[in-house]
Amino acid sequence: MRIIELDATKWKTYDDFYNALLPSIGAPKWHGQNLNALVDSMVWGGINAVEPPYKIRISGATTLPKNIRDHIETAKRALTEGRLDYQRLRGGDVDVSMEIEP
Numbered sequence: 001m002r003i004i005e006l007d008a009t010k011w012k013t014y015d016d017f018y019n020a021l022l023p024s025i026g027a028p029k030w031h032g033q034n035l036n037a038l039v040d041s042m043v044w045g046g047i048n049a050v051e052p053p054y055k056i057r058i059s060g061a062t063t064l065p066k067n068i069r070d071h072i073e074t075a076k077r078a079l080t081e082g083r084l085d086y087q088r089l090r091g092g093d094v095d096v097s098m099e100i101e102p
Helices: 014-024 035-044 065-092
Strands: 002-009 054-059 096-100
Touching: 002 014, 014 065, 035 054, 065 096
Parallel strands: 002 054, 054 096
Antiparallel strands: none
């Protein structure tokens, strides 16, 4: 499985998270910076240059402001829920996930 490593030690804003994540998955310039857009492109596919299977591994998260850390945790849950929706509606799975390390 492909592992995409992101270093969060210098992130201070939501934009910092998206500005690191979106280019790493080959998202187009018009890609939205929100959870719905992430689930659409990462789970449902056909948008980004990088297609599943892959895992986003975020390190250095202990230095993040609480609101940014919470947003990333919410993104992780949204991907998991999106995968469950995909399984229910399409009968298969999409192996894409997010891992947050200290």
